Amino acid sequence: MTRTGLLLVSLVVAACGGTDDVVRGAPERGKALFESPSSSRNTANVHSCATCHTTSSLDTRRLAGATLAGVVARPSFWGGAQRDLLGSTNDCLRYFMLDATGMTADEARAKDLYAYLESLPQEVPGAVPFTVVGDILDLPGGDAARGAGSYAALCSSCHGKATTGEGRIVGAARLPDDTRAEHLIEGPEGLRKIVIEKVRHGAFLGYSGRMPPFSAEVLSDAELADIVAFLGF
Numbered sequence: 001m002t003r004t005g006l007l008l009v010s011l012v013v014a015a016c017g018g019t020d021d022v023v024r025g026a027p028e029r030g031k032a033l034f035e036s037p038s039s040s041r042n043t044a045n046v047h048s049c050a051t052c053h054t055t056s057s058l059d060t061r062r063l064a065g066a067t068l069a070g071v072v073a074r075p076s077f078w079g080g081a082q083r084d085l086l087g088s089t090n091d092c093l094r095y096f097m098l099d100a101t102g103m104t105a106d107e108a109r110a111k112d113l114y115a116y117l118e119s120l121p122q123e124v125p126g127a128v129p130f131t132v133v134g135d136i137l138d139l140p141g142g143d144a145a146r147g148a149g150s151y152a153a154l155c156s157s158c159h160g161k162a163t164t165g166e167g168r169i170v171g172a173a174r175l176p177d178d179t180r181a182e183h184l185i186e187g188p189e190g191l192r193k194i195v196i197e198k199v200r201h202g203a204f205l206g207y208s209g210r211m212p213p214f215s216a217e218v219l220s221d222a223e224l225a226d227i228v229a230f231l232g233f
């Protein structure tokens, strides 16, 4: 296309911007929603999508959810448990963001979020493995020093510093003290199991709350054993 042609197209698109936006959604608005707790209709929610998902391979943080760079092209979601992108997102809104109803496809926030996800680099277009560790077994003793690094990488973004809880998000337990106090009756082995189970199941499989589950791909048993040792359970 010639330069004048291109210019004309962009002028026409700009002129129709108002209505076009409503139909297609706008990536900039989607990005703002993605990074804010306000993508949930529940004002008590403190998580944003960005709490648990990266949007580019340049972001090397290890989060519980898969990177969403390429998600619109994936054939399935949630480790094959979901076939539908909207359904997958609604799982997150319901289970992790206190939004009981989730979104319908024709809502503005659904369109804006989709436009943003579509605008991301299509880096991981294939299904992302997500293996839920169902049966909870006690783990062999880990290395507390290594566990400190893993805790900082995987847990501190929500739980803050260990012991003090400094910097934690609203509602996240102060580790290890809150958990120890709450489940004192369980004894040392029971407490270890509670921590392992919470990390593996998050808000699912008999647990409630808003914490995401950590899959076998994101966190190995050996690394989890290190975190448990670091927390002193």
Ligand code: HEC
Residues within 6 Å of the ligand: 034, 039, 047, 048, 049, 050, 051, 052, 053, 064, 065, 066, 067, 068, 071, 074, 076, 077, 078, 079, 085, 088, 089, 092, 093, 096, 097, 113, 127, 128, 130, 210, 211, 212, 213
């Ligand atoms: C508290 C953490 C958390 C929050 C907040 C969260 N998610 Fe998720 N999300 C997960 C986990 C865990 C999974 C399941 C593992 C996976 O497949 O990524 C998941 C899965 C997904 C999937 C399927 C990805 C795939 O390839 O399987 C999509 C899409 C998604 N989330 C979108 C969103 C959007 C959009 C938001 C914000 C409205 C959001 N999530 C908020 C943790 C979260």
Ligand code: HEC
Residues within 6 Å of the ligand: 051, 052, 064, 151, 154, 155, 156, 157, 158, 159, 170, 171, 172, 173, 175, 178, 179, 182, 194, 195, 198, 199, 202, 203, 208, 209, 210, 211, 212, 214, 227
């Ligand atoms: C996205 C935020 C987030 C991340 C990341 C996260 N947690 Fe949590 N966690 C929470 C929230 C919120 C709660 C309290 C609500 C609930 O039970 O889900 C919680 C609760 C807990 C509890 C308390 C269980 C109980 O019954 O007392 C433990 C133990 C725990 N988390 C361990 C961890 C460990 C270990 C990691 C890192 C591997 C981790 N969490 C990562 C948000 C998070």
